[in-house]
Amino acid sequence: MTTTETRRRLRDATKKSWAEPWKIKMVEHAHWTTREYRAQCLAEAGYNTFLLRSEDVYIDLLTDSGTSAMSDHQWAGMMLGDEAYAGSRNFYTLEAAIQKYYGYKYIVPTHQGRGAENILSQIYIEKGDFVPGNMYFTTTRLHQELSGGTFVDVIIDEAHDPQSLHPFKGNVDLDKLEALIAKVGAEHIPYVCLAATVNLAGGQPVSMQNARELKALCARHGIPVMMDATRAVENAYFIQQREPGYGDKKIAEILYEFCSYTDGCTMSGKKDPLVNIGGWLALNDYEKFEEARNMVVVYEGLHTYGGMAGRDMEAMARGIEESVDDDYMRSRIGQVVYLGQKLLDWGVPIVQPIGGHAIFLDARRFYPHIPQDQFPAQALAADLFLEGGVRAMERGIVSAGRDPATGDHRYPKLELVRLTIPRRVYTQAHMDVTAEAVEETFWMRDRATGLRMIYEPKYLRFFQARFERM
Numbered sequence: 322m323t324t325t326e327t328r329r330r331l332r333d334a335t336k337k338s339w340a341e342p343w344k345i346k347m348v349e350h351a352h353w354t355t356r357e358y359r360a361q362c363l364a365e366a367g368y369n370t371f372l373l374r375s376e377d378v379y380i381d382l383l384t385d386s387g388t389s390a391m392s393d394h395q396w397a398g399m400m401l402g403d404e405a406y407a408g409s410r411n412f413y414t415l416e417a418a419i420q421k422y423y424g425y426k427y428i429v430p431t432h433q434g435r436g437a438e439n440i441l442s443q444i445y446i447e448k449g450d451f452v453p454g455n456m457y458f459t460t461t462r463l464h465q466e467l468s469g470g471t472f473v474d475v476i477i478d479e480a481h482d483p484q485s486l487h488p489f490k491g492n493v494d495l496d497k498l499e500a501l502i503a504k505v506g507a508e509h510i511p512y513v514c515l516a517a518t519v520n521l522a523g524g525q526p527v528s529m530q531n532a533r534e535l536k537a538l539c540a541r542h543g544i545p546v547m548m549d550a551t552r553a554v555e556n557a558y559f560i561q562q563r564e565p566g567y568g569d570k571k572i573a574e575i576l577y578e579f580c581s582y583t584d585g586c587t588m589s590g591k592k593d594p595l596v597n598i599g600g601w602l603a604l605n606d607y608e609k610f611e612e613a614r615n616m617v618v619v620y621e622g623l624h625t626y627g628g629m630a631g632r633d634m635e636a637m638a639r640g641i642e643e644s645v646d647d648d649y650m651r652s653r654i655g656q657v658v659y660l661g662q663k664l665l666d667w668g669v670p671i672v673q674p675i676g677g678h679a680i681f682l683d684a685r686r687f688y689p690h691i692p693q694d695q696f697p698a699q700a701l702a703a704d705l706f707l708e709g710g711v712r713a714m715e716r717g718i719v720s721a722g723r724d725p726a727t728g729d730h731r732y733p734k735l736e737l738v739r740l741t742i743p744r745r746v747y748t749q750a751h752m753d754v755t756a757e758a759v760e761e762t763f764w765m766r767d768r769a770t771g772l773r774m775i776y777e778p779k780y781l782r783f784f785q786a787r788f789e790r791m
């Protein structure tokens with residue numbers, strides 16, 4: 322470490338408050354509405370926050386997907402879009418950024434994360450295969466199932482307990498994985514899907530040690546490890562903060578090492594990479610890459626744009642570089658922790674430890690009187706909008722969907738409402754207003770009622786399902 326660096330670190334360590342390493346150059350107006358108006362909006366939206374109009378929302382915490390604010394540097398890059406059909410200069414810039422920070426060899430661009438999941442699933446999974454993963458993700462599991470695979474949850478038990486304070490609740494339980502390999506045989510496991518961080522567990526990280534041991538175990542059986550890298554930079558921040566031996570390392574170094582224990586990844590550029598649209602599939606195996614590169618022209622576009630404009634690829638290349646900045650990531654997760662700590666201080670039940678991209682309200686403890694098949698988290702998300710104009714998302718029984726074999730609801734242990742913080746969009750004052758809306762809803766919890774589902778789409782039902790009050 323240089324002397325300036327040491328001095329800077331010392332200064333940082335003694336600094337009590339943090340602030341974002343940027344200032345605001347442009348604003349977008351948001352409007353406050355009346356409770357009466359919001360009640361009408363909710364009824365029209367079938368009590369599904371996905372069906373609300375954005376202009377009716379005051380603070381939009383539906384998702385951190387594609388909702389990031391781009392920097393002036395990224396916007397400047399948009400003007401450098403090379404919109405050639407083939408061989409756009411921006412593709413090569415993006416490819417180089419991914420290779421530099423994530424370390425993978427071959428890159429296939431896609432329109433967003435699920436485009437990459439579709440291709441990965443199709444080229445790896447055969448009918449009857451099993452795909453172990455550290456908790457499911459909605460689109461990821463659906464693509465595995467559409468390719469004839471069965472998802473198997475191999476996350477540690479602590480992940481399913483919203484009150485467990487385990488520092489790496491995203492870890493894979495290697496005994497569960499070993500048992501699965503013994504049961505079905507390595508030849509029926511096309512890859513292990515490693516999500517870092519784990520969205521549905523509450524944005525919980527995976528430790529470096531777990532990734533290293535997972536890689537060693539899989540290598541013994543000839544099974545590749547594919548990462549869902551949507552929030553791998555946030556995961557690297559948690560390793561820096563919590564794992565012995567990593568406190569002095571830069572997030573960029575940690576990210577690179579973490580990726581080195583995996584054989585490829587799917588990426589939603591709409592999360593960590595700080596853009597509004599885009600994604601990619603990365604692979605280290607050349608033959609599989611050739612298959613993927615052939616498949617991308619069927620579903621996404623030519624292999625040098627994959628559904629993105631040249632300008633989008635330039636913005637993403639620049640976003641990747643900005644996303645690994647230590648000060649940025651500290652303020653990003655610092656803001657999430659600020660909101661979460663406020664709610665904890667007020668006794669509101671949330672998932673702990675506080676995760677990377679969102680605060681998850683524990684609807685089971687929030688609305689203990691509403692049975693799970695009356696959709697307590699869905700009802701809570703609706704009530705939160707009604708009270709405070711804050712839009713959140715259900716992550717419970719509605720998101721879990723139905724078991725394709727039995728047709729019954731899946732009953733997940735976690736029944737959560739996600740308050741997702743967009744990157745570089747809201748201020749601390751917005752977090753205060755959000756916390757007050759949650760608190761108000763919490764005080765009125767005894768009066769809350771459940772919902773009845775009146776329309777259910779076949780796939781990913783949480784996006785478009787409609788409800789009415791019981």
Ligand SMILES: *Cc1c(COP(=O)(O)O)cnc(C)c1O
Binds near residue numbers: 436460592
């Ligand atoms: C958002 C997300 C995806 C899918 O990415 P899209 O860009 O929305 O298609 C996959 N996995 C995780 C963990 C995600 O959060």
